Amino acid sequence: MIRNDIRRLRFEHGEMTQEELSRLAGCTRQTVIALEQGRYVPSLELAFRIARAFGVSLESVFRYEE
Amino acid sequence: MTSLQRRALVSLVVGLVWTAVLVVLFVVRGGVERFASDAPTRILLSTLFVLLVLTTGLFGVPWKARKGAGPDVDERDLAALQRATQVQLLAVMLTLAGWVIGLTEHYWVDGVMPVTWPYLMLYSALISSTLGQSLGVLLGYHRN
Numbered sequence: 063m064i065r066n067d068i069r070r071l072r073f074e075h076g077e078m079t080q081e082e083l084s085r086l087a088g089c090t091r092q093t094v095i096a097l098e099q100g101r102y103v104p105s106l107e108l109a110f111r112i113a114r115a116f117g118v119s120l121e122s123v124f125r126y127e128e
Numbered sequence: 129m130t131s132l133q134r135r136a137l138v139s140l141v142v143g144l145v146w147t148a149v150l151v152v153l154f155v156v157r158g159g160v161e162r163f164a165s166d167a168p169t170r171i172l173l174s175t176l177f178v179l180l181v182l183t184t185g186l187f188g189v190p191w192k193a194r195k196g197a198g199p200d201v202d203e204r205d206l207a208a209l210q211r212a213t214q215v216q217l218l219a220v221m222l223t224l225a226g227w228v229i230g231l232t233e234h235y236w237v238d239g240v241m242p243v244t245w246p247y248l249m250l251y252s253a254l255i256s257s258t259l260g261q262s263l264g265v266l267l268g269y270h271r272n
Contacts, residue, residue: 108202
């Protein structure tokens with residue numbers, strides 16, 4: 063299962079809004095919501111764009127759990 | 129709820145209501161025999177059918193979304209759209225299977241069937257296709 067820390071990272075980045083993140087990552091706000099709720103696993107490309115939006119590595123946002 | 133989900137939901141509800149109206153009209157106006165013999169009935173029902181397919185099929189899922197363009201469409205929407213085609217195909221296959229088995233069994237002894245039936249098969253298959261597409265989009269998001 064792939065989990066993510068998007069919610070925490072948004073909080074740590076000046077309480078970035080979901081709308082802002084979606085704009086930076088090039089997806090819809092609904093997708094950000096689905097990601098935060100663990101209802102959607104993004105493509106590798108979107109995962110990289112989200113990590114870049116936060117200015118961190120991919121592993122800092124997403125982690126694989128058995 | 130995404131823009132695509134909203135459109136699919138509206139399209140599904142409108143399509144179901146319209147289909148019910150079409151079926152009721154078809155039965156009230158005399159069913160298959162009247163459809164085959166009365167041109168105005170055939171034109172009326174055909175017009176309603178075309179409008180149904182146009183409204184639910186074309187406007188239910190925007191063409192831009194199919195191409196992945198537009199501000200409200202991203203990879204999650206496209207994934208849902210792709211899954212929708214599986215539901216669409218299944219809906220059409222089940223509809224056709226139902227018609228073919230039903231008609232074949234019914235007209236088995238006669239060996240021939242009235243020419244009206246293929247028309248109705250086409251109508252129902254296209255309706256199933258458009259409704260299946262909307263349903264598929266809605267189901268597609270839940271499987272993400």
